[in-house]
Amino acid sequence: MYRLFYAPKSASMGVRVLLEEIGAQYELIETSVDMNKSRPVEQLALNPNGWIPVLIWEEGSMYECAAITVFLCDRHSEAGLAPVADDPTRPLYLQTLVYFSNSVQNAFQLTYYPDRFVDHPQDEPSARQRGNRRLGETWRVVNDQIGEQQWTLGERFSAADIYLFMLTTWFRPQMGHPALEEFPGVKRIADAVMKRASVQMVYQEWIANPEY
Amino acid sequence: MYTLYGGKFTRALMTEMVFAELGVPYELIAVDTMNAEHRSEAFLKINPAGWVPALKTPEGAVLYETPAINLYLAERHGLGELVPALDDPRRGLFLSSLFYLTDELEPALKRYFFPHRYGVRDTDEGEIRQLSLKAVCACLEVIDGRLKESGPYHLGDQFSLADLTLSFWIRCLLDKGAVSEFRAVLECVDLVRNRPLLRRLFANHDESMKAYAELDADGQRPGGRQ
Numbered sequence: 001m002y003r004l005f006y007a008p009k010s011a012s013m014g015v016r017v018l019l020e021e022i023g024a025q026y027e028l029i030e031t032s033v034d035m036n037k038s039r040p041v042e043q044l045a046l047n048p049n050g051w052i053p054v055l056i057w058e059e060g061s062m063y064e065c066a067a068i069t070v071f072l073c074d075r076h077s078e079a080g081l082a083p084v085a086d087d088p089t090r091p092l093y094l095q096t097l098v099y100f101s102n103s104v105q106n107a108f109q110l111t112y113y114p115d116r117f118v119d120h121p122q123d124e125p126s127a128r129q130r131g132n133r134r135l136g137e138t139w140r141v142v143n144d145q146i147g148e149q150q151w152t153l154g155e156r157f158s159a160a161d162i163y164l165f166m167l168t169t170w171f172r173p174q175m176g177h178p179a180l181e182e183f184p185g186v187k188r189i190a191d192a193v194m195k196r197a198s199v200q201m202v203y204q205e206w207i208a209n210p211e212y
Numbered sequence: 213m214y215t216l217y218g219g220k221f222t223r224a225l226m227t228e229m230v231f232a233e234l235g236v237p238y239e240l241i242a243v244d245t246m247n248a249e250h251r252s253e254a255f256l257k258i259n260p261a262g263w264v265p266a267l268k269t270p271e272g273a274v275l276y277e278t279p280a281i282n283l284y285l286a287e288r289h290g291l292g293e294l295v296p297a298l299d300d301p302r303r304g305l306f307l308s309s310l311f312y313l314t315d316e317l318e319p320a321l322k323r324y325f326f327p328h329r330y331g332v333r334d335t336d337e338g339e340i341r342q343l344s345l346k347a348v349c350a351c352l353e354v355i356d357g358r359l360k361e362s363g364p365y366h367l368g369d370q371f372s373l374a375d376l377t378l379s380f381w382i383r384c385l386l387d388k389g390a391v392s393e394f395r396a397v398l399e400c401v402d403l404v405r406n407r408p409l410l411r412r413l414f415a416n417h418d419e420s421m422k423a424y425a426e427l428d429a430d431g432q433r434p435g436g437r438q
Binding site: 086091110 | 260261269271273275276277279280281283284287288291298301302303304305307308310311312314315316318319323329330336339340342343344347350354357
């Protein structure tokens with residue numbers, strides 16, 4: 001039985017999709033990503049910076065979305081969501097997760113939270129502008145890597161595709177982000193992932209209204 | 213045989229440390245990033261993304277992203293040693309620690325070293341660097357708290373790739389005074405850099421950072437403009 005600290009719009013949604021795909025039993029613990037709202041004490045004890053996802057199970061607890069992805073897919077290898085250790089696509093899988101969680105997610109952070117990167121409010125547009133440029137750069141790398149491949153890692157659907165989909169739900173063209181259509185390979189995969197029953201359930205609200 | 217493409221001031225040195233701990237032989241090919249060799253036609257044939265370090269596996273696959281390279285090597289050659297085995301209850305803690313360093317500490321350090329990539333105007337750079345150091349310290353405070361509670365390593369008594377990664381980054385900081393209050397972090401770093409297999413590489417690391425500091429003080433940006 002897993003327990004997941006959870007809030008809509010956050011990376012905890014991607015972990016929830018994984019739990020659904022695995023068919024694991026889990027319970028959601030409501031929390032928030034709003035800087036002005038408090039967090040459950042139990043969450044802060046595990047991850048003092050207050051970020052989610054945070055996952056708890058019988059023997060332990062974890063934080064960091066990419067770390068949880070690697071952990072869950074290895075622990076439930078029978079679900080076939082990731083290449084196992086000796087699979088030739090394991091290097092690409094790890095590389096992709098690192099690129100998503102490090103480069104792409106940080107570009108999003110520059111645009112969503114410019115105040116973390118500059119000291120004065122008057123400088124925030126500069127950071128945001130740079131973030132938008134960085135989003136274009138990083139998603140082009142992802143799109144080029146996908147090329148004509150069916151899925152992010154090639155022929156087989158994997159947790160990397162779920163991660164990719166989660167990231168694409170953060171695009172907000174009205175914030176100056178590039179449009180998803182600029183990255184046709186990414187869009188093709190995101191559209192395919194969206195059809196999955198797990199995603200339809202978890203992202204129901206976003207699917208009904210991407211501006212939710 | 214593995215081929216590691218690296219060069220001055222790149223994170224290839226961190227991967228060399230992983231190879232040293234694993235006792236796995238490799239060939240190192242220096243790529244002159246100072247003169248943009250990583251964007252040359254010859255290198256783009258090896259790694260179309262144009263990044264170093266890059267690793268070519270004995271099977272011929274090429275991968276980049278240093279934390280992924282390190283995790284891949286450690287899982288393949290050091291499972292149960294440099295990384296916890298798949299059924300080890302500490303595996304979750306290990307992965308969280310490693311990705312925290314990768315996704316929180318490393319980006320803050322990247323802004324510290326390459327402030328020009330994060331602002332639009334040159335005048336933003338001083339401010340970005342100052343704020344990034346604040347972010348670095350915020351990360352270290354979290355890590356320091358954990359190490360105090362259950363150190364000296366991330367996994368208690370067991371050294372792992374997470375400690376190696378932390379130590380590499382701490383020794384990168386030009387402003388070493390900024391981290392002096394994080395005693396548990398510094399204790400962990402001391403243990404790691406005095407490991408017999410790592411001592412020589414950490415000495416190289418210190419030399420390299422000294423050279424970097426001189427370039428930096430001179431207003432040069434070895435990381436280049438991206």
